Amino acid sequence: xxxxxxxxxxxxxxxxxxxxxxxxxxxxxxxxxxxxxxxxxxxxxxxxxxxxxxxxxxxxxxxxxxxxxxxxxxxxxxxxxxxxxxxxxxxxxxxxxxxxxxxxxxxxxxxxxxxxxxxxxxxxxxxxxxxxxxxxxxxxxxxxxxxxxxxxxxxxxxxxxxxxxxxxxxxxxxxxxxxxxxxxxxxxxxxxxxxxxxxxxxxxxxxxxxxxxxxxxxxxxxxxxxxxxxxxxxxxxxxxxxxxxxxxxxxxxxxxxxxxxxxxxxxxxxxxxxxxxxxxxxxxxxxxxxxxxxxxxxxxxxxxxxxxxxxxxxxxxxxxxxxxxxxxxxxxxxxxxxxxxxxxxxxxxxxxxxxxxxxxxxxxxxxxxxxxxxxxxxxxxxxxxxxxxxxxxxxxxxxxxxxxxxxxxxxxxxxxxxxxxxxxxxxxxxxxxxxxxxxxxxxxxxxxxxx
Numbered sequence: 001x002x003x004x005x006x007x008x009x010x011x012x013x014x015x016x017x018x019x020x021x022x023x024x025x026x027x028x029x030x031x032x033x034x035x036x037x038x039x040x041x042x043x044x045x046x047x048x049x050x051x052x053x054x055x056x057x058x059x060x061x062x063x064x065x066x067x068x069x070x071x072x073x074x075x076x077x078x079x080x081x082x083x084x085x086x087x088x089x090x091x092x093x094x095x096x097x098x099x100x101x102x103x104x105x106x107x108x109x110x111x112x113x114x115x116x117x118x119x120x121x122x123x124x125x126x127x128x129x130x131x132x133x134x135x136x137x138x139x140x141x142x143x144x145x146x147x148x149x150x151x152x153x154x155x156x157x158x159x160x161x162x163x164x165x166x167x168x169x170x171x172x173x174x175x176x177x178x179x180x181x182x183x184x185x186x187x188x189x190x191x192x193x194x195x196x197x198x199x200x201x202x203x204x205x206x207x208x209x210x211x212x213x214x215x216x217x218x219x220x221x222x223x224x225x226x227x228x229x230x231x232x233x234x235x236x237x238x239x240x241x242x243x244x245x246x247x248x249x250x251x252x253x254x255x256x257x258x259x260x261x262x263x264x265x266x267x268x269x270x271x272x273x274x275x276x277x278x279x280x281x282x283x284x285x286x287x288x289x290x291x292x293x294x295x296x297x298x299x300x301x302x303x304x305x306x307x308x309x310x311x312x313x314x315x316x317x318x319x320x321x322x323x324x325x326x327x328x329x330x331x332x333x334x335x336x337x338x339x340x341x342x343x344x345x346x347x348x349x350x351x352x353x354x355x356x357x358x359x360x361x362x363x364x365x366x367x368x369x370x371x372x373x374x375x376x377x378x379x380x381x382x383x384x385x386x387x388x389x390x391x392x393x394x395x396x397x398x399x400x401x402x403x404x405x406x407x408x409x410x411x412x413x414x415x416x417x418x419x420x421x422x423x424x425x426x427x428x429x430x431x432x433x434x435x436x437x438x439x440x441x442x443x444x445x446x447x448x449x450x451x
Contacts, residue, residue: 001041001042001043001044001067001070001071002039002040002041002042003037003039003040003041003042003063003066003067003070004037004038004039004040005035005036005037005040005059005062005063005066005199006033006034006035006036006037006038007033007034007036007062008032008033008034009027009032009033009034010027010029010030010032036059036062036063036194036199037059037063037199040063040192040199040201041201042067042190042192042201043190044067044071044140044172044174045172046139046170046171046172047166047167047170047171047172048166048172048173048189048190049162049163049166049172049173049175049186049187049188049189049190050067050172050173050174050175050188050189050190050192051146051175051176051177051182051183051186051188051190051191051192052064052174052175052176052177052192052194052199053176053177053178053180053183053191053192053193053194054178054193054194054195054199055178055195056178058194058195059194059199060176060177060178060192060194060199061144061145061176063176063192063194063199064142064144064174064175064176065144067174068140068142068174071140071172071174073138073139073140074138074139074140074141074142074174075133075136075138075140075141075142076142076143076144077126077129077130077133077141077142077143078129078132082117082118083116083117083118084116084118085116086113086114086115086116087102087107087112087113087114087115087116087117087128087131088102088113088114090116090117090128090132091131091132091135092135092136093135096336098113098135099113099333099336099337100336100337101131101134101135102128102131103306103307103333103336103337104131104161104164104165104168104307104337105127105128105130105131105134105161105165105307106127106157106158106161106303106306106307106308107124107127107128107131107306107307108306108307108333108337109233109235109303109306110235110333111233111235112124112303122149122150123150123151123154123158123304124303126147126150126154126158127158127161127307130158130161130162130165134165134169134171138171139171139172140171140172140173140174141171141172141173141174142173142174142175143173143174143175143176144176145176145177145178146159146175146176146177146179146182147159147177147179147182148177148178148179151304152181153213153251153304153305154304155179155181155182156181156182156184156185156211156212156213156308157185157211157304157305157306157307157308158307159182159185159186160185160186160211160307160308160309161307161308162175162186163185163186163187163208164307164309167208175188184209184212185211185212187204187207187208187209188204189203189204190202190203190204191204210309210313211308211309211310213251214310214313216251216252217249217250217251217256217310217314218249218250219247219248219249219250219314219317219318219321220247220248220250221246221247221248222246222247222248222255222258223246224240224243224246224260226246226248226255226258227240227246227258227260227298229255229258230255230257230258230298230300230302233300233302233303234298234300236298240260240262240297240298241262241263241297242262242263243260243261243262243297244261244262244263244294245260245261245294245322246258246259246260246261247259247318247321249301249310249314251305256301256302256304256305257299257300257301257302257305257310257311257314258298258299258300259296259298259299259314259315259318260296260297260298260299261294261295261296261297261318261322261324261327262294262295262297263290263294263295264289264293264294264295264328264330266281266286266289267281268328268391270348270391271293271328271348271391271393273348274346274348274393292324292325292326293324293325293326293327293328294322294324294326294327294328295327295328295329295330296315296318296319296327296328296329299311299314299315299329299331301314311339312339312340312342312343313343315329315339315340315343316342316343316344319343319344319394319396320396322396324396325395325396325397326393326394326395326396327345327393327394327396328391328392328393328394329345329391329392329393329394330389330390330391330392331389331390331392332388332389332390334390334392335347335388335389335390340390340392341392343394344394345392345393345394346392346393346394346395347390347391347392348391348392348393349390
């Protein structure tokens, strides 16, 4: 695509007022031209992002419109979608695909999926507008003043969402913004810098990096009372069961995520299948299960931060900072969005072979009966009869773990190919830390950087 964009300075319609301006400032009858771009080469191919960047009045919106007009089927994003239907019903696709797409755009909260577009915040509307364009089969998405009305954290996360959509769905995106802090998360294939001397296209290497503020996130020790801050964002926001450990994710001083470890059910057919166990669980066996296996009973991220690749990194680091050999997680959403696999968990498909265990369906296969009464479990099964939670397990010895019981040690790095953690050493003094050390700082001193 070769773009030419210029505007005549001469007014479209001559009036006494325009004549007064022209004579006052010495503008001749021909007026001249305001050239924005000459023979600008662009290639908005599938999977590519072209970002027009420059201050107001630099011509970026004009170039955006001109380039969009040259692309067949380009869809302009509407950041104010309306309607009374629930989000999961508004995309025109099956429930699982709708949940998957909403989650990819950072709307993976069960409560949000049941709300209508009219009930969303500005940031949520923008995310839903992206999901709507993808669900509608758009090949090229066009957006002027990209994320201009949003706070900078939300704008960066949505920009990261857009990059993932381009990579995973093969979308082309034509975007314009006056902000210079979004390129690190959009990671555009081409930046068109607009200014007084004209537009210049700059091709960029297709390097994929984590969200730009990942190094500002830290993991600290938490307590059960911290759950109150996150409960409203979880579909099971009520009381917690027995809590073994709580880790908080913070952005600066603000808590933005929580990972709670508790006990899994003793009677878990999926676990039995994975380990090849049989027979009745003895008291010694129960003690060994509780000693070596913990369950992630809650994992919640602030909705503003969802869809940025933070959840799986937080889950992985939280597990590595515990001393349990095996970590279990049972989740409906994890069966739709593969954040557990990204964190290194293995999915166990128990199947029909154990689904009939003592008359239980798929839910019992994953959750087990634990200490339910028969009547209580029957009512619970009725309430979640359409649920198909997935069972995941992590061999926590394959990575290097931190022990919460040893003080004054070092802390682990984020993962393969990532820089080391920075955090608080003994006494809370920040210190550089080696990658994937076998011990962790004491509970009172833990402060791990997500990098």
